[in-house]
Amino acid sequence: MIFFKYNFFQLFILIFSQYTFCQDIQKPKTYLEYGLNAYYGALLKHRPDQETIYFPGAFGFEANIQKYTDGRNNWERFYNFPKVGCAVMYFNYKMPNELGKAFSVVPYMDFTLSKTGKRKFRIKTGFGAVYSTKTHELLTNEENSAISSKVSIAVTLDFQYDFRISDHFSMNANVGFRHYSNGRLKAPNNGINYLIGGMGVKYIPHPIPNENFYLGYPNRSFDKKVYFNVMGATAWRHVRPLEDGHHNTYIFSVYVSKMVGPISNLLLGIDGFKYHTESMRQEYLNRMIAPEANNLDGKRAGFTVGHELMFGKLAFVTQIGIYFYLPVQFDLPYYQRVGFRYYMFKNAFLNTTLKAYTSKADMLEFGLGFKI
CATH class of the missing domain: 2.40.160.20 (Porin)
Structure with a gap:
């Protein structure tokens, strides 16, 4: 499992670097x-x-x-x-x-x-x-x-x-x-x-030509359809330095998305989270509080609104959410996400985002999503 999570992260870094640096390598002249x-x-x-x-x-x-x-x-x-x-x-x-x-x-x-x-x-x-x-x-x-x-x-x-x-x-x-x-x-x-x-x-070994290098003005047309999105993700959390191993967290998100410009996509939906029982227990111990057997509910749900800034198939994602179901509160009642999505196909994407409470990291999410 640890092998999988680190290699998923390395795979996403590889995709990001290949996308940013090598996407136009087929062009006859690279400056x-x-x-x-x-x-x-x-x-x-x-x-x-x-x-x-x-x-x-x-x-x-x-x-x-x-x-x-x-x-x-x-x-x-x-x-x-x-x-x-x-x-x-x-x-x-x-x-x-x-x-x-x-x-x-x-x-x-x-x-x-x-x-x-x-x-x-x-x-x-x-x-x-x-x-x-x-x-x-x-x-x-x-x-x-x-x-x-x-x-x-x-x-x-x-x-x-x-x-x-x-x-x-x-x-x-x-x-x-x-x-x-x-x-x-x-x-x-x-x-x-x-x-x-x-x-x-x-x-700069070969300065770019002064004329006819940059290719015109952007095409401002975009898809105005509203899409339904579904995404499943997982994360591995380590709460206390003394504990061995990691605890799985599962995330399921549904939301609608709509392009409001050629490079701007708005998101609105609901997130569901399931934290491992042992993760909840360790959160109590981390605060030097005896865990309560009847209060280890790791389920949470929240409303979320977000934005994708598009770079072709790559999207920079920012989201904020607020819990409407939070039976046990260890942190703030709201959260943020920041990260990337890579659209492998028009309707399928890989996702890696950091979920945090202001400056405190909660987990690094790895997921797969679809939109219809």
Whole structure:
């Protein structure tokens, strides 16, 4: 089962990276650029005894490769021809005994927000995987309550000021944010959050043609039909560091969806959850409360509203929900979801989303859905 869950996650990362970086590989000419960045970082606290923001002297490096899009896919035109790429990152927290170092691989999209002459203001966001050299160990590294899994999810966000110094080189200044979490696949999981600032350089071996490279304006037609959706998903939760194994949670969702624009899809429906009895028991113990045998009902249900931002077959999903059936309340009465869907076919999709209570992860959901 553990083999399945990690390989499902790796499969989704592979699909995401192949989609973003290689979807137009059949084109006769691919224009690439290569980048190197150096960062200095400030960590956000993951323990009660730490400052809100602290500066241990953390630093990192990034190497990336990215491809220009030309509008061959309609969604590229809507987003002003973003670049798609993949970054390999190294980060040293300068806390060798507690946090160690991190190595990550992150596919991303790079969007132009504004352009004036040789100057561009850009935003880059990515989703990938990170390997941590130090994790929580009850006997040898109890202070690390941030990360307990060697492999976790990496989410990145960067704002970049780019200045072209020649046809083949540009310099950039960056500020950004990094978040690493295992989605409660293993406890504890406060997550690592840090801010970065730095400088970088890009090399463009073959500058794009000044004329006739970008392919026209977007097609603004879209499907206005209302669809009925059904999705089944599962998750594995780890509540307390002392417990062995994981507890299954099952999710069943029904909702309607309607496109309200060429890249915008609204969702409205109901979620049903079934948490394992042992998971409920461990939640009591985690709060140092004796479990009540007659109050281990793991069923929950909630109304949900959400949105899909479309990138061709890939969708970025955001949802909020509020419980209308919650017999046992350990957390907030409302929840959020954020993640991705990949439409394998027009009416079938893979789903991976993180369900959370504000900043506290509840579970990482893996599912399969259909719409009719």
